[in-house]
Amino acid sequence: MLTVGIAGLGAIGLTLAKALDAGVEGLRLVAVAARDRDKARAAVAGFASPPVVTDVADLAGLADVVVEAAPAAAFEAIVSPAIEAGRIAVVSSVGALLPRMQLVERARETGARIIVPTGALLGLDAVRAAAEGKVESVTLVTRKPPRGLAGAPYLEQHGIDVTTITTPTRVFAGSAREGAIGFPANVNVAAALALAGIEPDRTRLEIWADPTVTRNTHTVTVEADTVRLTMTIENVPSEENPRTGKITPLSLLACLRGLTATLKVGT
Ligand SMILES: NC(=O)C1=CN([C@@H]2O[C@H](COP(=O)(O)OP(=O)(O)OC[C@H]3O[C@@H](n4cnc5c(N)ncnc54)[C@H](OP(=O)(O)O)[C@@H]3O)[C@@H](O)[C@H]2O)C=CC1
Numbered sequence: 001m002l003t004v005g006i007a008g009l010g011a012i013g014l015t016l017a018k019a020l021d022a023g024v025e026g027l028r029l030v031a032v033a034a035r036d037r038d039k040a041r042a043a044v045a046g047f048a049s050p051p052v053v054t055d056v057a058d059l060a061g062l063a064d065v066v067v068e069a070a071p072a073a074a075f076e077a078i079v080s081p082a083i084e085a086g087r088i089a090v091v092s093s094v095g096a097l098l099p100r101m102q103l104v105e106r107a108r109e110t111g112a113r114i115i116v117p118t119g120a121l122l123g124l125d126a127v128r129a130a131a132e133g134k135v136e137s138v139t140l141v142t143r144k145p146p147r148g149l150a151g152a153p154y155l156e157q158h159g160i161d162v163t164t165i166t167t168p169t170r171v172f173a174g175s176a177r178e179g180a181i182g183f184p185a186n187v188n189v190a191a192a193l194a195l196a197g198i199e200p201d202r203t204r205l206e207i208w209a210d211p212t213v214t215r216n217t218h219t220v221t222v223e224a225d226t227v228r229l230t231m232t233i234e235n236v237p238s239e240e241n242p243r244t245g246k247i248t249p250l251s252l253l254a255c256l257r258g259l260t261a262t263l264k265v266g267t
């Protein structure tokens, strides 16, 4: 049995918390944290087994597994205590890990683990397998309804107003590392892909603001010596946060199940 603490109770965290409260073999939700404590308390009040509502820094003292499901700006405050305490940190804001790879070194010293779920993407098992061989290129093309990109720092810096876009428009082309900086709340999938494959500077990313799509759509292309992959996922945006695909909390749940499962499927 692993105990679980969740930081962030939004589109990802609250859905995951509800699923754990409904009962998942081998996992028990014991604590949650969010910015607004009263709101968090109200969110879990009706749970069958209400978890403790606490500060993000205290989750690691209460749970074996700390799930980060908060904005990127809170990443370090949530994940560092978990690493210092030697816990398992399951992270959603993957873009925030890229400039903090020293946390991985620190985890090696404390015995902690950092787990990046597939999240809103697909096929990281195949990308990881390919990366055991020789990979020539990895490309991600992301298309989102314009409102799924609104507020990104890169758009503001370049004077791009996505709300006025009426035809599919490429608003960014660059590396996964540059994308994670410019779109911290929109392309965690690119960061996860980079960590699975050939590094953030070599992973190419295009972002399209596309008024013709209703789903957050990601296409991964990999050219390797053993395989050529083209994979597309079309995510239904969640009601709580249209930037976040509804599959994301389900991916985290599947990931958590894998921590205790006797039968584990996939890489
Ligand atoms: N890896 C992946 O594939 C994906 C990753 N993501 C990323 O996952 C993260 C969470 O996404 P999502 O659930 O949609 O976000 P939401 O905006 O729906 O929810 C964020 C939650 O974090 C809480 N929060 C805000 N500030 C803090 C803080 N300083 N400390 C603790 N909690 C805080 C909020 O609480 P309050 O309401 O009190 O402010 C809220 O409960 C984001 O970084 C997002 O970009 C999203 C989709 C896919």
Ligand SMILES: O=C([O-])CC(=O)C(=O)O
Pocket: 120, 185, 186, 187, 188, 189, 190, 216, 217, 235, 243, 244, 245, 246, 248
């Ligand atoms: O990568 C992200 O942050 C979110 C995303 O694109 C999605 O949910 O489809």
